[in-house]
Amino acid sequence: MVRLPLRQWMLRITAYADRLERDLEALNWPEGIKKLQRDWIGKSSGAEVDFYIGPPGEAPAWAEARRKFGFPRTPADDVLRIYTTRPDTLFGATYMVIAPEHPAVERLTTAAQRAAVTAYCEAAASKSDRERQEAKKTKSGVFTGSCAINPVNGQPVPVWVADYVLINYGTGAIMAVPGHDERDFQFARQFELPIIAVVDPGNSLEPAERATVLAGEACFADEGVAINSGKFSGLGTSEVKAQITAELATAGVGRTAVNYKLRDWLFSRQRFWGEPFPILHELDETGRPNGMLRAVEPDTLPVDLPHLDDFKPHGRPEPPLEKAPESWLYPVIDGRKYKRETNTMPQWAGSCWYFLRFIDPHNDQRLVDPELERSWMPVDLYIGGAEHAVLHLLYARFWHKVLHDRGHVSHPEPFNRLVNQGMILGEMEFTGYRGFDEQWVSAEQVTEGESHPFVLKSNGSPVHHVKLDPDQVEKQGERFVLKSDPGIRIDSRAYKMSKARGNVINPDAIVADYGADSLRLYEMFMGPLEASKPWSMAGVNGVRNFLDRVWRMIVDERADSLTLNPSVGDYPPTEEQLRVLHKTIRAVSKDYETLSFNTAIARLMEFVNHFTKDTQRPRQLMSSFVLLLSPMAPHIAEELWQLLGHEQSLAYESWPVHDEALATDQSIEVPIQIQGKVRAKISVPRGLSEKELEAVALADPKVAEWIAGKTVRKVIVVPDRLVNIVAS
């Protein structure tokens, strides 16, 4: 693998970091996703501080100039600018670290250290991100040979180069405070650099632990009280931060600063399949780009991809579009020759705004009609997977804000409410393990290995896994074990669907075998929308069975042509039938409202269980039921709707409304508890007062039996719900 520098397009999402973070608050999104975005944006505030690295003799003059002219926007060569969130720990800075790519590396490296530093920087440059990650446990670094001057106390501080400092965050340089930063602590320990405690944990730690921190033998990264910090000693962390930052600002050597983890967005790809950038490079007489860029004229938009016979990736850095036909690649405008931009946009480009175009897909004049945009946007409810938490959802918000700033959309945020549906896992699997001597190995002795997928914990020797049939295993306490050898534990879990595991379910196959309604219904019935849950073919079968029952409830399955079931007719509904219907409407409507689709379906099943027992099924009630079912199983519902005699599609029908009076049982069963345990049940009319209910409960013969010989201490009565008698 070779790392090549390429000229690419970036989108300046960092300019929106602050707004992207702030506007999260008002969104009706899961807190978890908001937090992920906040962390991804990674706003932190602290201070930038300049450490002097110029000729020692000129230090006083430099300090004087700084006091006079203040903190410069960009640092000159005579300082090392660092970013810190803990300016209160400046007195504890015992060394500094700059990233290997930092421009000051060259200047700071002394002759004696040059060979070591150069070797280190070259090694760092050739390391892939992955290698850097692997080396995370132990830190590496090298001394430059130079020192910088700590502005708070004038002390010289050695400057090191180490790759645990990243060039593209903050200023690419840090002051290291090993007493109060884990990474610095680890580094200092490794290279035997001094550790000075400048924050006293006080009684937030056990006395023994506190003592190790004060002795510089442990790291304490929280807030406390300043020590060894000159005149700031004795003040609390936030107070010291504020005062030191203010003094540094007065002296012109520091200022408050805010940083974001969010990086600018690398927006170009060297692939064929992507939107071409509508950008033209002007060419000079010799046919070379002269550096001037212009946008494609709006009336020639969009720029379509040209036809290419071979658009496959070729492993070279230049984009496939470089091989486009000359007529496409080199447009001439007003006699001037241009070359089109040949990078293409990433997949995100489309997903950032497709919903806007859906509003007005045939408009060839503009992005979207403003009136339609105002009426449809923002999106009321966006259901998507959590895997989009930080990429798609952040990019789309960014684009929307840009479009908003430029007046193309009316709202600064695209998605009002967001709900994450859970991940659907593959079917539940039982996995046993066998050593290569074919002996069974209990699952708790097996772990994931590096050279083999599974190895023995004890000696790392490889084992292979065997997929077992459910009837080869049995449950023993908490665990599953092998039926033939109960000493052998078996793993039982559902795995993420993946080609490697071969547990991928293809929805097309489900549609072909069970129908689209069954697929949809099953996905909604599996469990709570937001939970991840395993697929189960038996479950699909179950909902298909339910749809069949619905069908037979309304359709005469034995007739040759499509006719109503003879039980369905224009009967006057019984009181009980009405109650079942209205209870169903009430429950299903509420469940849909809260996206509790699984329980809504359970209520629909109960309705069917009830009505298939009745031989007189009022047509009107069947129609209402079909409407309730329709969002879940639109195809079968539409067909049944027609069969029930309706001319127009049910899509135009209004949602059924329940009648509370009809949905309410007049007589209810109330449990009676004695010491919190249910001992009897009484049937009473709804709406009895506490006293009435208590009287009925105490009069119950079973209750009398339980409290015989005891004194009733207390009776808790929840009207229409329960009675609890405390007796001793």
Place this chain on the structure above:
RNA sequence: GGCCGAGUGGCGGAAUGGCAGACGCUCAGGACUUAAAAUCCUGUGGGAGUUAAUCCCGUGCGGGUUCGAGUCCCGCCUCGGCUACCA
């Protein structure tokens, strides 16, 4: 290492602090059938009890609050997802 989420029957799951296990799957028995499939009916957390009435135990573990805890509080355990030196 950090952050987030979850632990309830054989399985998926249900339950405003108030009858744990709705609904579905599985399994068992029965009806229909020459037979099977399909369908319909009944049962199905564990244990004791005569197959009954009934009782005991039971929502990962240990405590607590409460008349009452799957649900609330404290401390653990296990599993899953995301993330990874951001000063």
